[in-house]
Amino acid sequence: MSRGRIGSSGDLLQSYDRRELDAVIVRLQTSRDDGEMIAEERFGWFAAPDWQRRGYEPLPVAMLAEPCGVRAMASQVLDAAGIAWTEIFVGGGVAAVTAGLGVAVFAPRMLPLGAVDIGDRLGRPALPRLPIFIHSRLTEGPPRDALTTLSVAFRSAARG
Structure with a gap:
């Protein structure tokens, strides 16, 4: 079997x-x-359609737990770009994005229903393939x- x-x-x-x-x-x-x-x-920065970053607070990011390669990639890209960020949810980003709590890195094939790519809108750094x-x-x-x-x-x- x-x-x-x-x-x-x-x-x-x-x-x-x-x-x-x-x-x-x-x-x-x-x-x-x-x-x-x-x-x-390919990957992108995704959030709920009405999500807005609050002022100059660190970017709230939802990620999987270590040793996730996508997590490592996202944190390296943010750090290299000098973008302050904080982890707001560990265990995947579907729930956090759906609830409008922050952003998450997804491959387009894995998007939660209704999530939108906010990378260009918020000037997020490009992610490697x-x-x-x-x-x-x-x-x-x-x-x-x-x-x-x-x-x-x-x-x-x-x-x-």
Whole structure:
């Protein structure tokens, strides 16, 4: 019986290396050459449509907990741009953005309903694209076909 798992890229790669998983799709692969890059995902700064920054207060940002690569990217970009920010929610940004509490970094394919890109409006720094890799021992049959379909979907979403 096949099963899937969602987790951090590091945890998924460790499970793959221990042969607990036959294939993984991960972001931010470092120092490995055994995966195939299937897409470069773009990101943006998103908030509720009516969200407004209050004066000169630090930018309220919702993020996932460490060791999230998107979290690291967002904090590095903000720090490099000299933008004061504060973490207002840990565990993802969907709830915080939906409630209008602050901003979060999302890939467009992961947006909460109603969220809008506020990067240009508020002069937020541009975010780099992050590579998505697939690692697989699957060579044929329905599982490999499903993995090929997922790869095509990621490529399509990254272009959008």
